[in-house]
Amino acid sequence: MTDSETTYKLSDTVYEEMLPLIQGGAWATNGRLPSEQDMAAQFRVSRPVIREALKRLRSEGLIQSRRGSGSFVVREIAPETEYPSISSIADLGPLASFREGVEGEAASLAAERRTQDQLDSLYRLVDMPRAAADEKNAGRDFAFHVQVAEASANPFYRNTLLSLRRQMMLSMNLTWSLSLFEADFLDTVEDQHRSVVVAIGNQNKDEACRLMRHHIRWVHNRFLHGHQGVLG
Structure with missing residues (x-):
């Protein structure tokens, strides 16, 4: 490199x-x-x-x-629509379900429309070395999902994720913080991210959609397992 x-x-x-x-x-x-x-x-x-x-x-x-x-x-970033805030574990379910639909379709379109530069950028991001205890994992996780949405060539997908930044970052920060001592969590997330990118690279729309939906559902279920009541 x-x-x-x-x-x-x-x-x-x-x-x-x-x-x-x-x-x-x-x-x-x-x-x-x-x-x-x-x-x-x-x-x-x-x-x-x-x-x-x-x-x-x-x-x-x-x-x-x-x-x-x-x-x-010189200009603030203010979403035109205010999405619901996350105040309990129960709120994370609807967020994950919504993300499955939006990001699954975004990944499908990315497989069809991505440029070579966008694909290279995705590979560089998923191949970036990181440790389980790295405090920047949530930010890099969010960056991956935004880049997939951007590769869809439909700005509504990217802007939707940016508008959901606060909710998604809360969910991702909680997930990464509570998974520090789960040795396989980092490896599994990296493998799933890479599998999505491979499907996008192969222009396999159905597989990219399926893998992205599976990834979001898996992370949410993994977070729920043993962490009920974390937000009070």
């Missing part, structure tokens, strides 16, 4: 981790972003990776660079 490929892979993940900071207000509209050096330390990547992620935010009109002053948030 070349240095440029590594930079692209990491910057795509960092970009997905920066979005909720803007959406949640941690990086407020009209506020100045941290320095590249501070962000490199925060996201544990090099400054060239940070620059690539910021470049994507600028291209989407979310931030603006001001000579001598740094980068500033």
